[in-house]
Amino acid sequence: MRYLPLSADDRGQMLAAIGVDSVDDLYRDVPAGGRLTSPIELPGHTGEIEVERALTSMAARNTPAGGAPSFLGGGIYRHFVPAAVDHLIQRGEFLTAYTPYQPEVSQGTLQYLFEFQTQVALLTGCDVANASMYDGATACAEAVIMAGRITKRKKAVVSGALHPHYAAVTATSTEFLGLELVTPNPDLTGEEDLSAMIGGDTACVVVQNPDFFGRVRDLTALADACHAQGALLVVVVTEIVALGLIKSPGEMGADIVAGEGQSLGNALNFGGPTVGLMATRQKFVRQLPGRLVGQTTDVDGQRGFVLTLSTREQHIRRDKATSNICTNSGLCALAFTIHLTMLGEVGLRKMAALNHAGAMRLAERLAGMAGVEVLNESFFNEFTVRLSKPASGVVDALAEKGVFAGVPVSRLLPDAEQLLLVAVTELNSDDDMDRLVNELEEALR
Secondary structure, rough: OOOOOOOHHHHHHHHHHHHOOOOHHOOOOOHHHHHOOOOEEEEEOOOOOHHHHHHHHHHOOOHHHHHEEEEOOOOOOOOOOOOOHHHOOOHHHHHHHOOHHHHHOOHHHHHHHHHHHHHHHHHHHHOOOOOOOOOOOHHHHHHHHHHHHHHOOEEEEOOOOOOOOOOOOHHHHHOOOOEEOOOOOOOOOOOOOOHHOOOOEEEEEEEOOOOOOOOOOOHHHHHHHHHHOOOEEEEEOOOHHHHOOOOOOOHHHHOOOEEOOOOOOOOHHHHHHEEEEEEEEEHHHOOOOOEEEEEEEEOOOOOEEEEEOOOOOOOOHHHHEEOOOOOOOHHHHHHHHHHHHHHHHHHHHHHHHHHHHHHHHHHHHHHHHOEEEEEEOOOEEEEEEEEEEHHHHHHHHHHHHHOOOOOOOOHHOOOOOEEEEEOOOOOHHHHHHHHHHHHHHHHHH
């Protein structure tokens, strides 16, 4: 039996109240090509044991990233997450907590969000960070919209080396806000001159560091060029562990930092959920989207926490809100905070050093192979190689041998058929690298 709480009469009354003849009329704005014409071909309902058995069988056909040497990256990275992280976030008071609508009785939630903000601000080299965003891509979009509010300008220069997903989400989010995005062609050389594209109408320049191809840059000169024209510099970080080793965006002059915090505390989880990061300078705090948790004292002089800034549309009038994002990745933010707390500054720097050292070893080995050219002069834990054959075919061949060689750039940039993104983390052993090198040599013959 299907559980349908509404009768035909109930549905008829609801349709009449909103002035349509049928449920199908509610989808009239969806193009016909995007609508189903018949039910999805799925098995009929069955018992719990049968469903579990069928799904387990289907899942067994997959190879998890931890089940084979994996060099996948491209914006989501596999790092070691201590067992204590999952154990702690599954405590009932954390797992079931949601938006702190009543801050005075949500002190635990507010405290860890306050700690999260502090950690993000320190990592990014900024004065203040908010209580998390959805993910890195939407944080990037929010940063561009925020820059437009601050500068009262309507053009954003977006680096060709920004992750294509981030660029696409930003384009979608800004399409109806009157913001123009100016993007050069994908930058495979590392020589794009964004400074030359800044004008008096530029709200911001958006650049990723390390960029989509893994290159690390000193953005100080670009920040100076932005500020000379009254524009802001937005720096995107997709691999937050990199900030344990390289100069922070804030130190280079970034005005807004948008990032992805998945690498700390959050396993791959089939691509989500993840946790967006956003930080900025103190003078821009009133334009920061989302929520900001502050520390104060109560009437008895005891330390307490409050929602200092609540600018989402669920808290205030929509036309006054800085963002229509109505929640945050609270549990993922907590996992981030627990993991980073366990590491501490010394642990994070050591973890980052392990990532870079491993990537260096693999890059040196690949550079000495026939049919492989390492394109990066600089990188943290991810770099781009050009193969003598289309990368997608090579990746498929190695996957059949039980090795995940990396991400073919053509999946995101169709014209880059021979480019492969290779990422190395602390979880990649020397044996993993041996497997990759040996299988790659075979595939390129």
